Amino acid sequence: MENQPQNNNLSSAATPASGAVAEITPQAPPNVVVKDLNVIYNQGKSNEIRSLDGINLEIFPREYVIIFGPSGCGKSTLLYSIAGLQKPTNGTITVDQEDIGAYDNRQIAWFHRQKIGMIFQSFYLISSLSILENICLPKIFAGKMMKDIKASAVELLKRYDIIEQAAKFPSELSGGQKQRVAVIRSLINDPEIILADEPVGNLDSKSAHVVMTIFKELNEVEKKTIILVTHDPAHLQYGDRIVHMMDGKIVRIENKPKRAIDADSYIFKDGKAREDLTPRSEHIPINLRLLMQSFKGLSSDQIGNLLVPFKAQQLFSHLFFSMTNDQIIKATKKLESFLYFKDSFHDFFEQLDTPIEEGGAGWDKRLAKRFSDNVKQLVYQAGKIDFANKPASARELAEYVNSRLDLKLDESIMNNLSKIIFDRLDNHIGKNEFKILLDAPEKERGLGLNKRVVEKISKEIELLLLLRY
DSSP states (O other): OOOOOOGGGSOGGGSOOTTOOOSOOOSSOOSEEEEEEEEEESTTSTTOEEEEEEEEEEEOTTOEEEEEOSTTSSHHHHHHHHTTSSOOSEEEEEETTEEGGGOOHHHHHHHHHHTEEEEOTTOOOOTTSOHHHHHHHHHHHTTOOHHHHHHHHHHHHHHTTOGGGTTSOGGGSOHHHHHHHHHHHHHTTOOSEEEEESTTTTSOHHHHHHHHHHHHHHHHTSOOEEEEEESOGGGGGGOSEEEEEETTEEEEEEEOOOOOSOTTOSSEETTEEOTTOOOOOOOOOHHHHHHHHHOTTSOHHHHHHHHHHHHHHHHHHHTOOOOOHHHHHHHHHHHHHHHTTSSOHHHHHHHHHSOGGGTSOOOOHHHHHHHHHHHHHHHHHHHTOOGGGHHHHHHHHHHHHHHHTTOOOOHHHHHHHHHHHHHHHTTSSOHHHHHHHHHSOGGGTSOOOOHHHHHHHHHHHHHHHHHHO
16 A cells, blocks of 8 residues: 655655655555544643644555554554544544544444444453353344344354353453454454554463464455554564554554564464463562552553653662662662653763762762663663564674673574574563573473573563663
8 A cells, every 4th residue: 555645744754755656556445534633632721732633644445554653652542533432623534434523422333333343452341241242242232133143253253263261251261362352342243444452462472473363364364454553563564554653643654565473583483383382470560560550540651751760670679789778769869860861871870979968879989880881781782672673683682691691602592592582572472481481491492591591681681671661
């Protein structure tokens, strides 16, 4: 599909050359057209927030479009606007040449039942209903016969290999199974368009791969239009077009040919994951868990800012030196300012060395130099992680941990370590699976490293990923 004109939404780097004309003509008119869309919260007030700013976008039948960008850039707001869940402040959204902004409540209900299927990160299954009943629900509201509804639901359950869970309740299913049920529920009325908001954000790597494969099949086999929101670059390989967003605007639209799972993957072959990597529940530090539970009402940007103290704390834990609690507290605050980009690295180092009574952290100069150099190295290394070129980043990270931890790994081990780090960057595996691969004997397709080294490598890589977020 051709890149559509974005008016004032494109940065200068992404604007086509003067007079440039797209060579490919769409085979059908767009089924979704977003024109001059603005979404503004608290308009005219001191706390006004412009979530979407002048969005123009056309999506064509059978396309797989991924809306991509950092947390808080407006991508979910755009998806909810297309779904009719968010009313525009200005502008229009047409689906199949009908302005959904002009729909009344009855028409919106029909639109949600017949035109689109919506899949959320949090599943939204009704806990008091069985899996079969959850799937049947949209068709019941459409007034269909129960016998026919159940027959359709059973066929879908069989197709997606989850029929044995039909009589169970959502609490009895794993996260991956719940999301498969949510996908099936979205298909029960055979909609033309599937909208997915971070659909694998709560899943382990193996379950996420299964769900993303389902979306791929729906697009390529069932010819559904897929519009998927993600902040994860690992998912970009699935889309036809990538809509890059930043600060409520479309900054670039990228045509991206679909491809198979990356050749550098250590755990995937022919699209299948290694069966010996059984997903396990990952440990979520209590600080982060409390943030996730306690601040649901905050924006994504605010949550991102709340992560800075956690990052600072993790850096101190990683680079621990013995000192008084007051020195640690003062230094933590200085480190937060550095991570917030309020202070330069030079200022950060100087404030560590400044006496407490003068507002500094009161550290010994040699200690301050050693600690700040370590921080600088970690932050610099994290900033070099390039999710657009994961194989190169994986190799560089392997060389980094080999040098920093003085591991002296041979070239064969380094090559395999690079592939495993690639899988971690690509979210094919989690932290526990990463450690399993490092620890497993070579004859079992692991690296055969001892547990102490495995723990060191894992901590280093996880900290770098945290800092890169």
